[in-house]
Amino acid sequence: MPSQPRLDPSDILVSTTALVNSGDLEALSRHLEPLDAGLTATLLERLPITHQAIVFRLLPKDRAMSVFERLSPGQQSDIISGLQAADVADIFAGLDPDDRAWILEELPAALASRMLHGLTAKERQLTNEVLGYPKGSVGRRMSPEYVSTKTTYTVAQTMERVRAHVHDAETIYTLPVLDETRHVVGVVSLRDLLKAEPAQTIAEIMHKPAVRTAYDSDEDAARACTDRGLLALPIVDRENRLVGILTIDDAVRILEHEETEDSSRQGGVEPLRRPYFATPVRRLVTSRIVWLLVLAIGAALTVQVLSLFEATLAEVTALALFVPLLIGTGGNTGNQAATTVTRAMALGDVGLRDLAQVFRREFMVGLSLGLLLGAVGALIVGIVFEPRFGVVIGLTIVAVCTLAATVGGVMPLIARAIGVDPAVFSNPFITTFVDATGLIIYFLIAKTILGI
Amino acid sequence: MPSQPRLDPSDILVSTTALVNSGDLEALSRHLEPLDAGLTATLLERLPITHQAIVFRLLPKDRAMSVFERLSPGQQSDIISGLQAADVADIFAGLDPDDRAWILEELPAALASRMLHGLTAKERQLTNEVLGYPKGSVGRRMSPEYVSTKTTYTVAQTMERVRAHVHDAETIYTLPVLDETRHVVGVVSLRDLLKAEPAQTIAEIMHKPAVRTAYDSDEDAARACTDRGLLALPIVDRENRLVGILTIDDAVRILEHEETEDSSRQGGVEPLRRPYFATPVRRLVTSRIVWLLVLAIGAALTVQVLSLFEATLAEVTALALFVPLLIGTGGNTGNQAATTVTRAMALGDVGLRDLAQVFRREFMVGLSLGLLLGAVGALIVGIVFEPRFGVVIGLTIVAVCTLAATVGGVMPLIARAIGVDPAVFSNPFITTFVDATGLIIYFLIAKTILGI
Structure with a gap:
C-alpha cells in the first residue's frame, strides 16, 4: 500500500488534502486512524480552517480530546467555528444515516457544549448535523444555554454563577x-439554593439527577421531564457528561406535537403542520387522499372475499343484511383494543417486552366481549329472523370480536418492533384487515350451519 | 308574613337557627337578604361555629366582606375553620349544581385564599365544595400556596418574601x-428579580399577566399555561382578584388526562383510570362493552336499510360485493374529518363560532376526495365488472365522501354546542351514521342507473 501514511508530515498533508477534496469521508476516517495525537495536531496546524474542522470531526472521541488540548487557544476557536460553518454542516448532512452512526463518534461533551453555545435555533440545527445526533433524538431539541455548578462549589459561589447567567441561560x-x-x-434547584446557607457545599444539598442521553428519543426525554414535573432535564453524552438541558416548555411542545401526530394517524390522516384554518383545502385533501387510497385498496380485498361467496349470497340473500353489522362490530372492537394499547405505549405503560401478555389479555377481553355481544345478537336475530341465522350471527360475533381485539391489541406493538409509528398501523388499518378476515369467518360459519 | 325578621336580634337568632336546622339553604339565603352588615355580625356572634360558617357562606359577596371586617380576629378564624369543616362541606356538596350557582356567590378572594391555605389535597377538595367552583373548573385544581408581591414593594422586599416562603410555596x-x-x-419571575437592582420597585419590572378565573375550565387554563410556556398561571375571581395559581406540572397533568380521554373516546372506549396492566381484564371489558352495544344498536340500522332493499339485492347479488368497500371508505373519510376537527378544537384552533366555515371547508374537501376516489373506483369496477356498475360505484363514492366529511367535520362542534365531549360523539358514532345513510344512497343510485 504505497499511499499508507509514513511519519513524514508533508506526505500526510498531501494525502489528507486529496482525501478531503475527494469527499470520501469513510476513506479519510481510515486514513487518520494510525496517526497519534501529536502528529494529528501538527497536521491540523497546516490545513485550511474548513479542512481542519472536517478532519477533526472524523477523529475518534478519545483522540479528539487529546488533540484539542494540544492546540493553542486560537486554533481551538478556529476548529470550533469551522465546525459551526454551514458548508461543513452540509458535508456531514450528506452522510447516509448508517455511515454517520459509525463514522461520527460522539464529540467530547465539553466541545459539543461549547460548539452549541450562543447559536440561533437555525444555526443550532446545522450544528446538530455535525454532532451526529439522529433525527427525532433529544440531542436536536436540547438547549446548551444551561447554568451548571460543581459538587465542590458553595451555595454562595453558585448563586454568583446564576447571577452571571441570568440574562442568557435558558433556565436558571x-x-x-x-x-x-x-x-x-x-441537580440543585434555585429554590434549594435559597433554602440553604451560603457556605454549604453543593454536594450537601444536591438531589439525585434524572438524565437522558442526547441520542434518546425526544418523546422519551420529554415524558421523563413532564412525568416528574421537572423544570429542566439534564442531557448527557454516552459517558454521562453534560451536553445540554431540555426545559419543560420544550418538553410540552414535543409531547403536543406527538399527540397531534398520534391522534391524526389513528384517524387515518397525516398530521397538519399548521392550524386548521391556516391550512388550505388543497392541503387538507392531500393529507387524507393517500390514506384513503391505501385503505380503499385494502378494502378491495373484501370485494374479492365476497366474490368467492357470491354463489352462497345468491342462494341466501339474507346473509348480506348482516355484513355491515358484523364488520362494523369487528372494526369497533379492534379499534378499541388498538386505541387502548397505543395510548398505553405513548404513556410508557406498555412496551415491546409485554407482547405476550398483551396478546393474552386482549384475547380474553375479545372473547368476553364476543360472548356477551354474541349472546345478545343470537337472541335478537334468532327471534326476528330465524333461529339458525341467530346461531350463525352469534358464533360469528364471538370469533370476530376475539380476532379483532387480539389483532388490534398486538398490532401497535408489532408496528413499534418493525420501526413504524404505532399510530400509522392502527385503527383504519386494523378495520380493513378485520373486515376481510371477518367476512371469511362469517361465510364459513354460515355454510357449515346452514349446510349450503 | 309574621316570620319576617324585624330588628330584634333575638327573633332573628331563633328564626335563623330554625332555618339552618331545617337544611333549606335557599330559604335561609332569602331570610338573610334584608339584614344589614351590623345586624348580620351581631347574629353571627351568637350562633354556634358550624351555623356561623353556613350563614356566612350564604351572604352576598359584598356583605360577606364588610361583615367579616367587623368581626374580631378570633371570630374571623372561627369562621374560616368552620368553612373548612367536613360537615359544612357536606351540606354545600349536597346542593344541586344549578342551585349552587345562584345561592353561592363567590367568596371574597382574600377569604377564599386564606381558607385554602395550608390544607392537604383532600381537605382542599372538601373546601372546593364550599367555595362553589364547579367540577372541571380550574378552581378545583389551583394551589393557594403562592408567593405574591405588590407593585409598591421593592425588589429587595420581594426577595425577602420569597425567602420567607421558600419552604411552603408551590412555586417561588x-x-x-x-x-x-x-x-x-x-407578574414577575424570580429571574426578573435577580436581574433587577434591589431598590427598583416591582411596578418597574413586572410583565403583563395572563390570568384565568377559577370558574374557567381546567383544560383551558392548562393550555393557556403550557402554550405560553409559563411556569405558573395566576387564577383570579370574577373581579380579577388573586385566589390561587396553576403550576405548569399540574397543567401538564390536566392536559395528559384530557388527551387520554380524547384518544380513548375517539376509539370508542371509556378512558381507563389506571395503567393498562394495573387494570383487570374485567374492567377492560366493562370499559368497552357499553360502547360496543350502543354502536351495535346503531349498526342494526344498517340491517333495516338492507332489508328494505332485499329484493334489489336478490335480483343483482353483485351489489352486495361492494357494500364493505363503500361503507368502509365513507367511514374512513368521516373519521379523518372528525379527527382533524377534534384535534383542532383541543388545541383551541377551532371553536363553535367556526361552524359554518368548517361545514364549507369539509364539504369541499369531501367533494374533492369523492371525485378523486370515485374516478379511480368507477374506472376499475367498470373494467373488472361492468361499465354500468362502474358508474354506480363512482357516483356513490362521490356522494358518500361528501356526506361523510361534512358530517364528520361538524359533528364534534355540534357535540360541544350541546355540552357533550366532542370525542364521545366522534369516530365510531360517525362511522355508524355514515354506514346507514351511505347504504341508502348506494341502493337509490343503483336502482336508478340499473333501472331495477
Missing part, C-alpha cells in the same frame, strides 16, 4: 451538578 | 403582582 431554576470530569452527579 | 419562580385591592396587575 434547575442546575445540573458536575464532578471534576463533567459527569452529571446531581 | 413566578409571583403574581397585586395592587392595594388584591387585583392581579402583573
Whole structure:
C-alpha cells in the first residue's frame, strides 16, 4: 500500500488534502486512524480552517480530546467555528444515516457544549448535523444555554454563577451538578439554593439527577421531564457528561406535537403542520387522499372475499343484511383494543417486552366481549329472523370480536418492533384487515350451519 | 308574613337557627337578604361555629366582606375553620349544581385564599365544595400556596418574601403582582428579580399577566399555561382578584388526562383510570362493552336499510360485493374529518363560532376526495365488472365522501354546542351514521342507473 501514511508530515498533508477534496469521508476516517495525537495536531496546524474542522470531526472521541488540548487557544476557536460553518454542516448532512452512526463518534461533551453555545435555533440545527445526533433524538431539541455548578462549589459561589447567567441561560431554576470530569452527579434547584446557607457545599444539598442521553428519543426525554414535573432535564453524552438541558416548555411542545401526530394517524390522516384554518383545502385533501387510497385498496380485498361467496349470497340473500353489522362490530372492537394499547405505549405503560401478555389479555377481553355481544345478537336475530341465522350471527360475533381485539391489541406493538409509528398501523388499518378476515369467518360459519 | 325578621336580634337568632336546622339553604339565603352588615355580625356572634360558617357562606359577596371586617380576629378564624369543616362541606356538596350557582356567590378572594391555605389535597377538595367552583373548573385544581408581591414593594422586599416562603410555596419562580385591592396587575419571575437592582420597585419590572378565573375550565387554563410556556398561571375571581395559581406540572397533568380521554373516546372506549396492566381484564371489558352495544344498536340500522332493499339485492347479488368497500371508505373519510376537527378544537384552533366555515371547508374537501376516489373506483369496477356498475360505484363514492366529511367535520362542534365531549360523539358514532345513510344512497343510485 504505497499511499499508507509514513511519519513524514508533508506526505500526510498531501494525502489528507486529496482525501478531503475527494469527499470520501469513510476513506479519510481510515486514513487518520494510525496517526497519534501529536502528529494529528501538527497536521491540523497546516490545513485550511474548513479542512481542519472536517478532519477533526472524523477523529475518534478519545483522540479528539487529546488533540484539542494540544492546540493553542486560537486554533481551538478556529476548529470550533469551522465546525459551526454551514458548508461543513452540509458535508456531514450528506452522510447516509448508517455511515454517520459509525463514522461520527460522539464529540467530547465539553466541545459539543461549547460548539452549541450562543447559536440561533437555525444555526443550532446545522450544528446538530455535525454532532451526529439522529433525527427525532433529544440531542436536536436540547438547549446548551444551561447554568451548571460543581459538587465542590458553595451555595454562595453558585448563586454568583446564576447571577452571571441570568440574562442568557435558558433556565436558571434547575442546575445540573458536575464532578471534576463533567459527569452529571446531581441537580440543585434555585429554590434549594435559597433554602440553604451560603457556605454549604453543593454536594450537601444536591438531589439525585434524572438524565437522558442526547441520542434518546425526544418523546422519551420529554415524558421523563413532564412525568416528574421537572423544570429542566439534564442531557448527557454516552459517558454521562453534560451536553445540554431540555426545559419543560420544550418538553410540552414535543409531547403536543406527538399527540397531534398520534391522534391524526389513528384517524387515518397525516398530521397538519399548521392550524386548521391556516391550512388550505388543497392541503387538507392531500393529507387524507393517500390514506384513503391505501385503505380503499385494502378494502378491495373484501370485494374479492365476497366474490368467492357470491354463489352462497345468491342462494341466501339474507346473509348480506348482516355484513355491515358484523364488520362494523369487528372494526369497533379492534379499534378499541388498538386505541387502548397505543395510548398505553405513548404513556410508557406498555412496551415491546409485554407482547405476550398483551396478546393474552386482549384475547380474553375479545372473547368476553364476543360472548356477551354474541349472546345478545343470537337472541335478537334468532327471534326476528330465524333461529339458525341467530346461531350463525352469534358464533360469528364471538370469533370476530376475539380476532379483532387480539389483532388490534398486538398490532401497535408489532408496528413499534418493525420501526413504524404505532399510530400509522392502527385503527383504519386494523378495520380493513378485520373486515376481510371477518367476512371469511362469517361465510364459513354460515355454510357449515346452514349446510349450503 | 309574621316570620319576617324585624330588628330584634333575638327573633332573628331563633328564626335563623330554625332555618339552618331545617337544611333549606335557599330559604335561609332569602331570610338573610334584608339584614344589614351590623345586624348580620351581631347574629353571627351568637350562633354556634358550624351555623356561623353556613350563614356566612350564604351572604352576598359584598356583605360577606364588610361583615367579616367587623368581626374580631378570633371570630374571623372561627369562621374560616368552620368553612373548612367536613360537615359544612357536606351540606354545600349536597346542593344541586344549578342551585349552587345562584345561592353561592363567590367568596371574597382574600377569604377564599386564606381558607385554602395550608390544607392537604383532600381537605382542599372538601373546601372546593364550599367555595362553589364547579367540577372541571380550574378552581378545583389551583394551589393557594403562592408567593405574591405588590407593585409598591421593592425588589429587595420581594426577595425577602420569597425567602420567607421558600419552604411552603408551590412555586417561588413566578409571583403574581397585586395592587392595594388584591387585583392581579402583573407578574414577575424570580429571574426578573435577580436581574433587577434591589431598590427598583416591582411596578418597574413586572410583565403583563395572563390570568384565568377559577370558574374557567381546567383544560383551558392548562393550555393557556403550557402554550405560553409559563411556569405558573395566576387564577383570579370574577373581579380579577388573586385566589390561587396553576403550576405548569399540574397543567401538564390536566392536559395528559384530557388527551387520554380524547384518544380513548375517539376509539370508542371509556378512558381507563389506571395503567393498562394495573387494570383487570374485567374492567377492560366493562370499559368497552357499553360502547360496543350502543354502536351495535346503531349498526342494526344498517340491517333495516338492507332489508328494505332485499329484493334489489336478490335480483343483482353483485351489489352486495361492494357494500364493505363503500361503507368502509365513507367511514374512513368521516373519521379523518372528525379527527382533524377534534384535534383542532383541543388545541383551541377551532371553536363553535367556526361552524359554518368548517361545514364549507369539509364539504369541499369531501367533494374533492369523492371525485378523486370515485374516478379511480368507477374506472376499475367498470373494467373488472361492468361499465354500468362502474358508474354506480363512482357516483356513490362521490356522494358518500361528501356526506361523510361534512358530517364528520361538524359533528364534534355540534357535540360541544350541546355540552357533550366532542370525542364521545366522534369516530365510531360517525362511522355508524355514515354506514346507514351511505347504504341508502348506494341502493337509490343503483336502482336508478340499473333501472331495477
